[in-house]
Structures are given as C-alpha cells and as structure tokens.
Amino acid sequence: NECFESSGFRWACGYLVTAFEAFVVRMMEVPRGPILVLKEQTKREVGYKVQRSNVQAAKTIADVIRTCLGPRSMLKMLMDPMGGIVMTNDGNAILREITVEHPAAKTLIEVSRTQDEEVGDGTTSVIILAGEMMSVAEPFLNQQMHPTVIIAAFRQALDDILIVARDQLSVEIDVNDRDSILKIIQSCVQTKFISGWSELACQIALDAVKTVVLEDNGRREIDIKRYAKVEMIPGGAIEDSRVLTGVMLNKDVTHSKMRRRIEKPRIVLLDCTLEFKKGESQTDLELSKDMDFNHILQLEETYVREMCGHLIAVKPDLVITEKGLSDLASHFLVKNNISAIRRVRKSDNNRIARATGATIVNRPDELREEDVGTGCGLFEITKFGDEYFTYLIECQDPKACTILLRGASKDILKEVDRNLNDAMNVARNVLIDPYMLPGGGATEMALSCALTEKAKSVPGVHQWPYQAVAKALEVIPQTLIQNCGGNTIRTLTALRAKHAAGGCSSWGVDGVKGTIVDMAVLGVWDPLSVKLQSFKTAIETAILLLRIDDIVSGTKKASGEPKQQAKEEQPEKGAED
Numbered sequence: 001n002e003c004f005e006s007s008g009f010r011w012a013c014g015y016l017v018t019a020f021e022a023f024v025v026r027m028m029e030v031p032r033g034p035i036l037v038l039k040e041q042t043k044r045e046v047g048y049k050v051q052r053s054n055v056q057a058a059k060t061i062a063d064v065i066r067t068c069l070g071p072r073s074m075l076k077m078l079m080d081p082m083g084g085i086v087m088t089n090d091g092n093a094i095l096r097e098i099t100v101e102h103p104a105a106k107t108l109i110e111v112s113r114t115q116d117e118e119v120g121d122g123t124t125s126v127i128i129l130a131g132e133m134m135s136v137a138e139p140f141l142n143q144q145m146h147p148t149v150i151i152a153a154f155r156q157a158l159d160d161i162l163i164v165a166r167d168q169l170s171v172e173i174d175v176n177d178r179d180s181i182l183k184i185i186q187s188c189v190q191t192k193f194i195s196g197w198s199e200l201a202c203q204i205a206l207d208a209v210k211t212v213v214l215e216d217n218g219r220r221e222i223d224i225k226r227y228a229k230v231e232m233i234p235g236g237a238i239e240d241s242r243v244l245t246g247v248m249l250n251k252d253v254t255h256s257k258m259r260r261r262i263e264k265p266r267i268v269l270l271d272c273t274l275e276f277k278k279g280e281s282q283t284d285l286e287l288s289k290d291m292d293f294n295h296i297l298q299l300e301e302t303y304v305r306e307m308c309g310h311l312i313a314v315k316p317d318l319v320i321t322e323k324g325l326s327d328l329a330s331h332f333l334v335k336n337n338i339s340a341i342r343r344v345r346k347s348d349n350n351r352i353a354r355a356t357g358a359t360i361v362n363r364p365d366e367l368r369e370e371d372v373g374t375g376c377g378l379f380e381i382t383k384f385g386d387e388y389f390t391y392l393i394e395c396q397d398p399k400a401c402t403i404l405l406r407g408a409s410k411d412i413l414k415e416v417d418r419n420l421n422d423a424m425n426v427a428r429n430v431l432i433d434p435y436m437l438p439g440g441g442a443t444e445m446a447l448s449c450a451l452t453e454k455a456k457s458v459p460g461v462h463q464w465p466y467q468a469v470a471k472a473l474e475v476i477p478q479t480l481i482q483n484c485g486g487n488t489i490r491t492l493t494a495l496r497a498k499h500a501a502g503g504c505s506s507w508g509v510d511g512v513k514g515t516i517v518d519m520a521v522l523g524v525w526d527p528l529s530v531k532l533q534s535f536k537t538a539i540e541t542a543i544l545l546l547r548i549d550d551i552v553s554g555t556k557k558a559s560g561e562p563k564q565q566a567k568e569e570q571p572e573k574g575a576e577d
Contacts, residue, residue, distance in 0.1 A: 043552075043553050044550070044551070044552050044553075045550070045551045046549065046550050047549055047550075048141060050548055050549055050550060050551050051141050051147065051546065051548070051549065052138070052141065053102070053104070053551075054104040054134065054545045054546075054548060055134045055135065055137065055138045055141070055545075057102040057104040057105045057108075058104060058105075058108060058130060058131045058134035058135075058542075058545065059131050059134065059135050060105070061095070061100075061105050061108045061109070061127060061131060062108075062127055062128050062130065062131025062132065063131070064094070064095075064098070065091045065094055065095070065124050065127055065128070066128055066479055066482075067483055068089040068090075068091060068094065068124050069124050069125060069128060069191070069476070069479050069480065069483060070191055070479070070480045070483045070484065070511040071190045071191050071195065071484075071511040071512050072483045072484040072485070072511060072512065073089045073124075073191055073483060074089065074483075075087050075088060075089050075193070076088060076089065076094050078094065078097040078098070080097060085411060086411075086414075087411055087415060088193075088415055088418060089124075089191075089192070089193065090123060090124070090192075090418050090419075090422070091112050091123035091124035091125075091126075091127055092112045092113055092115070092116040092123040093418055095108075095109040095112045095113075095123075095127070096109070096112075096113070103551065103553075104545050104548075107541065107544070107545065108127055108130060108131075108541065111126060111127070111130060111537055111538075111541050112126065112127055114537065115533060115534065115537055118533055119425060119429055119527075119529055119530045119533045120421065120422055120424070120425020120426065120428070120429070121188055121422045121425055121426050121429075121527075121530050122530045122531070122533065122534045125476060125534055126533075126534045126537050126538050127538075128475055128476065128479060129472070129473075129475065129476070129534060129535070129538035129539075130537070130538040130539075130541045130542055132472040132475040133154070133469070133472050133538055133539055133541075133542035134542050134545060134546075135472070136465075136468040136469070136471055136472045137150050137154075137465065137468065137542065137546060139468075140464065140465055140468070145461070145465075147546045147547060147549070149461060149462060149465065150465045150546055151543050151546055151547065152462060153458070153462040153463075153464075153465035153466040153468075153469070154465060154466075154469060154539055154542060154543050154546075155539075155543065156458070156462065156466060157451055157465075157466050157469035157470075157539070158469075158535065158536065158539045158540070160450070160451060160454060161447050161451070161469075161535050161539075162532060162535065162536070164446075164447055164450050165437065165443065165447060165528070165531060165532060165535070166435070166528065166532070168450075168505075169437055169438070169443055169446055169447075169505055170435040170436065170437055170528045171435065171436055171437075171525075172434060172435050173430070173434050173435070173436055174434070175430070175431055175434045178206070181206060181427065181430055181431075182202045182203075182206060183523045183525060184426060184427075184430055184436055184525045184526070184527060185201075185202040185205055185206060185423050185426050185427055185430075186198050186199075186202050186523075187439050187523075187524045187525050187526060188422055188423055188426045188526075189201050189202060189205075189419065189423050190511075190524075191511070192419035192422065192423075193415045193416065193419055194238070194415075194416050194419045194420070197238050197239065200238070200239065200241065201419065201420060201423055202423065204241060204242065204243050204403060204420065204423075205420060205423035205424045205426070205427050206427050207243045207401075208224070208228045208243050208401050208403055208424055209222060209224065209228070209424050209427040209428050209431065210427075210431075211228070211243070211245070211398060211399070211400070211401040212224060212227040212228050212399060212400060212401060213399075213431065214399055220431070220432060222428045222431060222432065224421075224424050224425065224428055226347065226350070226351075227350075227351055227354060227399065227400040227401070228400070228401055228402075228403065228424065229247075229347075229348075229351065229401075229402050229403070230402075230403045230405055230417050230420065230421075231248050231250070231389075231402055231403070231404055231405065232405045232407070232410070232413040232414070232417060233384050233385075233389075233404065233405070233406055234406075234407065234408070234409060234410055234413060235384065235385065235406060235407075235408075236406035236407070237406060237407075237408075238405075238406060238407050238412075238416065240404075240406040241403070241404060241405045241406050241407075241416075242403075242404055243401055243402075243403055243404075244391065244393050244401060244402045244403070244404055245393055245394055245395055245398055245401065246355050246356075246376060246377075246391065246392045246393035246394065246395040246398055246400075246401065246402065247348065247351050247352050247355050247391075247392045247393075247400060247401075247402050248389055248390065248391050248392070248393075248402040248404060249341070249344060249348055249389065249390040249392075250387060250388075250389055250390075251341045251343075251344065251388070251389075251390045252341075252381060252388035252390070253339050253340060253341060253381065254325055254330045254340050254341065254342055255330045255331075255333075255334050255340070257334050258330075258333070258334055258338075258339040258340065259317075259337070259339050260339070260380065260381040261378075261379065261380045261381070262317045262318060262339065262378075262379040262380075263377070263378055263379075264374070264376070264377060264378075265316075265317035265318045265376055265378075265379040266314075266315065266316045266317045266318070266372050266373070266374055267316065267317070267318045267319075267320065267352070267356050267358050267372065267373040267374075267376060267379075267392075268311060268314065268316040268318070268319050268320070268358065268361070268367065268371070268372055268373075269320050269321075269349055269352060269353055269358045269359070269360045269361065269373065270319065270320070270321040270322070270323075270360070270361055270362075270364065271321070271322045271323065271346070271349065271360050271361075271362055272321065272322075272323055272361075272362055272363060272364070273321070273323040273324045273325070274304070274307055274308070274311075274319075274321055274323075274324070274325040274326065274329040274340075274342075274364075275304065275324050275325060275326030275328075275329060276300040276303055276304060276326065277303075300328075301328060304326060304328045304329050304332070305332060306365075307329070307364045307365075308329055308332040308333060308364075310364040310365045310367055311333070311338070311364055311367065312332075312333075312336050312338070313367075314367055314368075314369060314371075314372055316338055316372060317337075317338065317339065317379070318338070318339050318340070318341070318379055319333060319338055319339070319340045319341070320340075320341045320342075320344055320349065320352060321340070321341075321342050321343075321344065322343065322344050322345070322346055322349050323342070323343070324342060324343065325340055325342035339379070341390060350400075351400040351402075352373075352392060352400075353373070354398070354399045354400040355375065355376070355392065355395045355398040355399065355400040355401070356373030356374070356375045356376045356392060356395060356398075357373045357374065357375035357396075358371065358372060358373025358375075359371040359373075375395050375396045375397070375398070376392050376393070376394070376395050377393065377394025377395060377396070378391065378392075378393050378394045379391070379392055380393070403420065405417060405420070426527055426530070429527040429529045429530060430527050432529070433527070433528060433529045435527070435528035435529075436525040436526060436527055436528060437525065437526050437527075437528055437531050438505070438506040438507075438508060438519035438520065438524070438525060438526075439508060439519055439524035439525055439526040440477070440480065440508030440509045440510065440511060440517075440519050440522070440524050441476045441477025441478075441480050441495075441508045441509045442477075442505065442506050442507055442508030442509075442519045443508075443526070443531055444473040444474065444475075444476040444477060445473070445474065445477055445495055445496065445499050445507075445508065446499055446505040447470075447473050448470045448471070448473040448474050448496075448499075449470075449496070449499045449500055451466065451467070451469060451470035451473070452467060452470045454466075455467040455470065469539070474492065474496075477492060477495060477508060477509045478492055480509045480511045480514075481509055481514050483511070484511055484512060484513065484514040485514060486509075486513075486514020486515070487514070491509065491514060491515065491516060494516055495507065495508070495509065495516045498516060504518075506518055506519045506520045507519065508524070510522065
C-alpha cells in the first residue's frame with residue numbers, strides 16, 4: 001500500500017497516461033490510404049508474377065519460329081508498315097520485323113541479333129533453346145524454389161556442356177580439304193530456301209570467303225561484311241549467280257567517248273573532287289571590269305587543267321573518284337584516252353583498292369607511280385536491263401570480291417542473299433575454328449545423356465534444375481521430328497535409347513524423313529563455334545530473365561510537352577512581376 005501511495009509511482013502513472021494519449025492523437029493524424037512512391041501512371045509487377053510473365057513471353061517467342069527449324073522448315077510472310085513483304089525462315093530476320101511490347105520478348109529478339117552478328121547462324125535454334133530453358137524452370141518456380149538455386153544449377157550445367165562438347169564430341173577437320181568444308185556448309189544450306197541449289201550456293205560461299213582471307217603475322221582475318229559484297233540483279237536464273245574475281249559497281253563512265261573495255265588497265269583511285277572547289281558558304285564576287293568574269297573562268301579552267309595534268313602524268317587508263325567530276329575534267333581526260341567514273345561509295349572504293357592493289361589518294365599533286373593499281377586484268381562495262389554495271393575482274397590475288405546474284409524477283413533475291421550470308425559465315429567460322437559437331441540434334445541428345453548421368457552426382461536440391469537442362473536440350477531433335485511430320489514420341493525414345501547404349505554420339509534425326517540415322521554417314525555437321533555460342537547465349541539469357549523479380553513500367557511525357565509547359569508558365573510570371 002505504501003508503494004502505490006508514493007509520489008514516484010503516481011508520477012510514473014501520469015507520464016504513461018500522457019504518452020499514451022499523445023500516441024493515440026498521432027495515430028489519428030496518420031492518413032489511412034496507401035503511401036504512393038511511384039507516379040499514378042506507373043505500372044509495377046513484383047515477385048512470382050513477373051517470373052511467370054517472363055516464362056510465358058519466352059515460350060511465345062519460341063513458338064513463333066519453332067516451325068522454321070530444319071530442312072522441312074516453313075516460311076513466314078511478314079508485311080512491314082510501308083507495305084513491303086519479307087518471306088523467310090531465318091529466325092533473326094523474322095524477329096527483326098516483329099514489334100513486341102513485353103521486355104522479356106525484346107530481350108530474346110536482341111539475343112537473336114547477337115547470335116547473328118557473332119557467328120551468323122543458329123538464330124532459330126538459340127531462340128527455341130532459350131524458350132525451352134525458361135519452360136523447364138517454370139515447375140521449380142511453382143514449387144517456390146528460389147531463382148538463385150535454379151541459376152546456380154544452370155551455370156554448372158553450362159560449364160559441363162562446353163567441356164563435353166569441345167573435348168568429347170568435337171572432330172577436327174583439315175581446312176585445306178575442300179570437300180569437308182563443303183559438307184559443313186551444305187548442312188547449313190539444306191535448311192534454307194536455296195537448298196535446291198545447295199551445290200552452287202556452297203561453292204559460291206566457300207570461294208567468296210577464301211578470296212577475302214587475309215593472313216598477317218600469323219593472324220587470320222576474314223571480313224565478309226566489308227570485302228565480300230552481294231550485288232542483286234533481278235532477271236535470269238539463280239544458276240547464273242557467280243563469284244567475280246574482283247569488284248562490280250552500278251556505274252557508267254562520265255563521257256560517252258570514253259572506253260568501256262580495257263585489258264590490264266592502270267587504275268587511279270581518288271577521294272577528292274575533280275572540279276573547281278566551291279565555297280562552303282555563300283560567296284560574293286564584285287566585278288569592276290567587263291573582262292573580270294572571263295578572267296575568273298580562265299582561273300577555274302587553269303585549276304582543273306592542273307589537276308588533270310597531275311593525273312595524266314602517271315598515264316592511267318581509268319580514274320575512279322568518290323566525289324564529283326566536272327565536264328571540263330572529263331574533256332581533258334577524254335583527250336588523253338582516259339576513262340573516268342565518279343561518285344563511287346567509300347566502301348566500294350576500299351574494295352577496289354584491295355582487289356587491284358591501288359592506293360586511294362587525297363590530292364592529285366601527290367600521286368606517285370606506286371599508287372597506281374595494276375592488279376586488274378579486265379575493265380568492262382555491261383548493260384543489264386536499263387542500267388550499266390562496271391566490272392573490274394580477273395584480278396591477281398584479289399582480297400575482295402563481289403557475288404553476283406540473279407533471280408526471278410527482288411523478294412527471292414533478298415531471301416537468297418540472307419541464306420548465302422549464313423553460308424559464308426559458316427565457312428568463315430570453320431576456317432577460323434576448324435572443329436565440327438554432328439548435326440541433326442545428335443549433339444544435343446549426346447549432351448542430354450551426359451548431363452543426365454552427371455546429375456546423379458550433383459548434391460542437394462541443385463540436382464533437379466541441373467537435370468531439367470538435360471531435358472531442355474532434347475527440344476532440338478524433338479522439333480526436327482515434328483517439322484517433318486514424324487512420330488515424335490517413338491522416334492525420340494529410340495534416339496534416347498541409342499545414345500544411352502553408348503558409342504553412338506553421332507546419331508541424330510534425319511530432318512527430311514524423320515528417322516534416326518548416323519550423322520557421320522549422312523554427312524550432316526555443324527561448326528563447333530556456332531553450337532557453343534547457341535548454348536551459351538540460350539542458357540545465359542534464361543539466367544538473366546530468371547533473375548528479374550520486379551518490372552516497373554510507366555508512361556513518358558512527349559518530348560515537346562515540358563517545353564510547352566514552360567512557355568505557358570512564362571507569361572504568368574511576367575504578369576506577377
């Protein structure tokens with residue numbers, strides 16, 4: 001009783017009552033609605049919903065081009081907003097024309113473009129593989145398995161795939177054996193539109209790549225994009241296509257009296273104008289005498305005559321410039337029996353320089369004898385339809401070439417161009433990294449069996465996602481069987497049993513008949529670099545998408561809106577002042 005009646009206890013009780021009243025008042029002042037950090041227009045998705053959305057987007061993109069795999073693949077017809085039509089079965093070309101909104105789908109399209117730039121082939125299979133990797137990860141997400149556990153197992157599986165593919169399955173080939181390289185290129189071409197002309201396409205691709213090979217200090221450089229140009233001329237038949245030992249341009253000479261055929265010409269290349277130099281801005285001249293205008297014209301003529309004099313001094317047969325060439329300069333060149341071509345592209349000029357041995361000169365007065373190109377065997381201008389084409393062919397050891405494509409229409413030529421580009425990239429990959437793997441899904445099935453066996457030794461919960469990667473690899477032979485109308489379950493089971501028996505790592509699916517066959521006997525091979533890049537890109541893309549657990553998307557203001565708002569605010573400020 002004495003304790004409860006003491007002054008200290010009463011003070012403590014009073015303090016507690018006051019503090020409680022203050023707490024109640026504060027709670028009543030706190031707003032009951034949700035606290036908004038993001039703008040109202042912003043949409044946000046978090047957690048499992050995001051991961052499931054990414055899986056569905058990846059599966060949808062993979063299903064779009066699933067029928068484009070293998071020799072029995074179907075074509076897709078796409079129409080762009082301008083009314084142009086694209087008919088192709090190339091994965092990158094299809095996805096490039098599709099407009100998508102989902103960020104995961106955009107990531108997969110970027111993956112296809114990266115695969116095309118890196119190795120030039122395998123754009124369809126990499127998307128199918130990436131979609132299947134996301135698909136096999138979905139059950140584990142449904143079971144509340146953490147994404148980092150799945151990612152760790154995927155990374156371990158990828159490391160084992162690369163080791164097994166390079167050390168156990170790959171076969172080295174001789175780059176000097178033309179038949180072996182042609183077999184690999186033919187495996188690529190057989191799945192394309194030009195499979196009916198596969199022998200011609202393989203010959204063209206290999207000849208073009210071997211032409212542009214440049215070896216310098218033990219380093220081999222093969223630049224197809226810059227030095228192997230494709231010229232498409234509608235008309236004729238595809239059988240008329242060929243590789244030119246030189247360069248072809250869609251140009252004609254500047255004067256009708258100039259020669260259109262010269263054997264073993266001396267060629268001068270310029271990247272400057274052969275005309276009177278004009279002022280960069282507006283130029284005014286004040287004439288005080290009636291003879292001043294004639295004097296100005298005489299100065300211009302003298303300037304052009306001097307430039308042409310420097311050219312004539314080295315006795316060329318052909319002058320090619322990237323810039324303009326005046327009528328007066330043409331007159332001086334015609335008088336000295338010199339042909340001239342003007343306004344040539346920079347890239348074409350570089351290819352001519354590499355093919356003929358000429359040096360591109362910036363100033364005519366600096367021209368020397370060693371700058372003249374003498375490696376060309378024939379200069380000739382031919383007319384196709386209404387247009388003139390310049391040939392610089394029969395070059396001695398040209399390091400640049402032109403592929404002349406003929407066909408019925410522009411749409412066919414564009415598809416042949418895409419197919420031929422893939423074939424040339426395959427030839428380039430083989431020459432740089434001369435290893436190959438069995439095709440027809442044999443590599444994927446062999447890797448699947450190896451991973452299934454190794455999964456037994458993987459400790460803990462990582463074993464199940466690791467084994468799922470092995471299952472995902474079977475999507476390539478499965479798709480090949482589906483696309484040729486075979487019995488998927490029966491054929492895939494027979495192939496799985498064949499690989500499980502051991503010693504049959506080269507057995508795969510015949511994409512034409514839908515039966516299992518030894519790829520070494522059938523002669524279907526894929527470059528090692530293309531396969532490894534496909535595996536790395538597909539699995540790493542799946543890992544990237546699985547790491548995402550939050551998507552924030554909002555509406556951006558139009559670019560002109562803030563400026564307009566600022567203008568509207570300025571008069572109000574002036575009125576206040």
